[in-house]
Amino acid sequence: MPKYEPILLKNMLQPGYTGSLAEYERAGGYQAIRKVLGKVSPADVTAVVMKSGLRGRGGAGFPTGVKWGFLPKDYQGPRYLCCNADESEPGTFKDRQLIERDPHQLLEGMLLACYAIGAASSYIYIRGEFVLGAKILEQAINEARAAGYVGKNIFGSNTTIDIWVHRGAGAYICGEETALLESLEGKRGLPRVKPPFPATHGLYNKPTVVNNVETLANLPHILNRGAEWFASIGSPPKSTGTRVFCVSGHVARPGNYEVPMGITFRELIYEQAGGMRSDKKLKAFIPGGASAPFLTPDHLDVKLDFESVALAGSMLGSGGVTVMEEGTDMVWAALRLMEFFYHESCGKCSPCREGSSWLVQIMRRIVNKRGQLADLETLTDLCKNIAGRTVCAFGDAEVSPILSTLKHWRHEYVAMIHAAEAANLIRPEPVGAKQ
């Protein structure tokens, strides 16, 4: 028996569960939408979700019901739901499992969201690399369409809800909701200036909601078991429900673990994920995907909820927890993540486009034992000039590996620079030189 009752992973934990329509229904699937359709008003569905305290599982943690509530009430034209299945935050691999193992749970969640916001068309924007996931979703949608659960007059009602799969093509930034919409419109994935927000000007300039896979997968359970039930799980009032945390790095049992929000990192890492993989001690961990600042063993007793992690100086983000053992070179680790951000910067805003290139070059110089102490000030200064000065949150994200490793492990940077000085290697590679 698992220590905590699984909600989203419950079906797939049953031996032999394949995620077919028949099995999903046998496990109680498609009951929430039947209960709601034509019997509970869309506004009341939204009210239930609001009351449950459900917050977005993609990274930003925005309350889902509130997001839905921003859609204009009197607008007569089409509205859209987009499911964000771009799952591209390094350290995160939960949506992949939710999609491939229990696709109908997601589809039912989408039907509920579409009903609540009055959308007749919805798209699942899935990252291009998930070829298998896209196939599984297509099959599931076909099954649901044949059963009359998706398409015109679903479940014999007069409601029409269609769901389409749309594959991305390898761009991290398309996980940002407005970049996702641009990409879905067949353009380069460049984030839009906000406001206006997607709630009023989204896909094709129509009112649109973008929700993460895990967020949507929670909806059938909330509608089935009630807002009070959901709000009693986790760390109420602000972090309710469970989360599927993705544990990676130097642990004994990496993987997806669904636990109520509010347990400690110590419990997640040492009990759920089996502790460290060897007798080397934990040196550092990233609590919520590559965009979240690094934390140290001193933070192991921080609770896994939105507020506690924010108070500790990081963020719960996408739920990707990456653990590093003693002996991991923190400057190297920060460089690896910085290289990721440099590669993925979409190029729209100058501070991010140019800054990420400079940061990578300076970090490489330090790692290659060509650094000097003044580089540390330059790094800090550059980071300050990127964060908060870009159209989307990418700018804030890309500086967090460097700023947080400089905060906790500055001595490692300094030691590398001193090693360079001792070896008399200081011939700074000019910034802007070809890499």
Next chain:
Amino acid sequence: MLKETHKAEIDDILSRYPVKRSALLPLLYLAQREQGYITEAAMQEIAGLLKLTPPQVYETATFYTMLNLKPVGKFHLQVCKSLMCALVGSDTVIGWISAKLGIKPGETTPDRLFTLSIVECLAACGTGPMMQVNDDYYERLTEEKLDRILADLRQTGTCSLKTGPFMWPEPAPAKPGA
């Protein structure tokens, strides 16, 4: 021409979107599937189908790393090198592949069978080191597994070590007769 050979599929794609341009990525994928990469002729044809200018197609196509504007080998080995995989040995995997195939990242073997690319996070961080070969993921790579994957791809064009519907830790096996 895609229009003649894939009319039904193109019509199906177009029927999903109220605005034609949304069909751009799906159509570029279709062109890539047919020819292995996206040719200029294909981009021009797609522009015509969607009532776009060729530069509009080109600007979108060049943004996305999964769209190949140049030919790649029959098997495109894409090894993740982001931090989570690097912590568990992705650089070693890249070294193995380079040594076994005699190519550096970005290169294709002379027989045009394998292209090696180094890519950023593929959302398989708990099961690294990993790589994607064309449509399939191969995870928790070891040198032994890699040898088998390369040999199988050469001989049969596929390999049974590829990942099926993902779940990690692995689910309990079904009881016989249940």
